[in-house]
Amino acid sequence: MALETNYPIPYRSKLTEPFEPGQTLIVRGKTAEDSVRFTVNLHTASADFSGNDVPLHISIRFDEGKIVFNTFSKGEWGKEERKSNPWKRGDDIDIRIRAHDSKFQIFADQKEIKEYEHRVPLSSISHFSIDGDVFITHIHWGGRYYPVPYESGIPGEGIAPGKTLVIYGTPEKKGKRFHINLLKKNGDIALHFNPRFDEKAIVRNSLLSNEWGNEEREGKMILEKATGFDLEIHNEAYGFQIFLNGERFATYAHRTEPNDLHGIQIGGDVEITGIQIVDSAPHHA
Structure with a gap:
């Protein structure tokens, strides 16, 4: 709740x-x-x-x-x-x-x-x-205990436009990288969200037909090791709005069909404490 x-x-x-x-x-x-x-x-x-x-x-x-x-x-x-x-x-x-x-x-x-x-x-x-x-x-x-690597399908309409994926997590104390992928039914990665402490960057990309696209890296590395984060990914008609700890972090324009998001993958140096899919609420940011 x-x-x-x-x-x-x-x-x-x-x-x-x-x-x-x-x-x-x-x-x-x-x-x-x-x-x-x-x-x-x-x-x-x-x-x-x-x-x-x-x-x-x-x-x-x-x-x-x-x-x-x-x-x-x-x-x-x-x-x-x-x-x-x-x-x-x-x-x-x-x-x-x-x-x-x-x-x-x-x-x-x-x-x-x-x-x-x-x-x-x-x-x-x-x-x-x-x-x-x-x-x-x-x-x-x-929330509950989540194994990492974690993979789950999303039943019904998945993360359709108008829905928000909320993930509560904590990067590991000595972690280098972790990733959160939103998957299409065919296994393509519509959004690859990839914080890299070793590069001080949060990289966004898509893997379509087995080919990575251009990386987007604008924005500061605002995550800290051993410090929790609340990540919200709002799926909107034109792109994903990404919020970290209640603040807008980035927009990622869709590179593929936004109605076909039916899986989540999480891997790397992170502990996950909660995952929810909710109706998007208007944000004032």
Whole structure:
């Protein structure tokens, strides 16, 4: 699920299904110039502090310059774990919680800041909440573990014009290159999106009838190793609009039929945490 809106704070929500290993909860918003603290919490049984377990409590504190992590279980708080707060009052915030079998990975602005070992089972989490001095504009929850290399067909109309492919990923710490290909039914690559850290370039191309076309390399290498990215590829009638982290990165004019995109291939030095195909929303960029 993904929604762009202004959420009421305090925010309370029931998860529509269990929080599974591999999934990520994404919370984006903005803090005020006078923000003191806000919290993101994962709950058991109810989205409040009425005595039920709180498997993960994250308290972002501007008054202390710290982020505090803790668990409330069997009626009492455990031992706090602390990290320095990378945000300042008034900053935009992007906080992500990724679940694994034995721990959470917590990211601030797409960089990992904390591994937090589970103190109560992941399977007990049923609700989450956000409280305090924050303005929330985006909440998304989903994803899973993806093997790389990854290949998948896309049923139905595929990535037809008017659709957007969204990929959440993280280049490997020592990675050199990775690629994301959009495939036609005959195996041709309509779009080859190929970040190359060894060349400091993000190359776009097409492979049609076994021949590569002219490379397009305009734009800076704005990806960083070990730092997550949100890639959106909008299929429009005349070409692909490519966005990275919400900002327009490039336009790639179609070199082949735009209605025949029925497969995705991903390979190279990248970890993928989510893949979605959604209806394109108007972007203001």
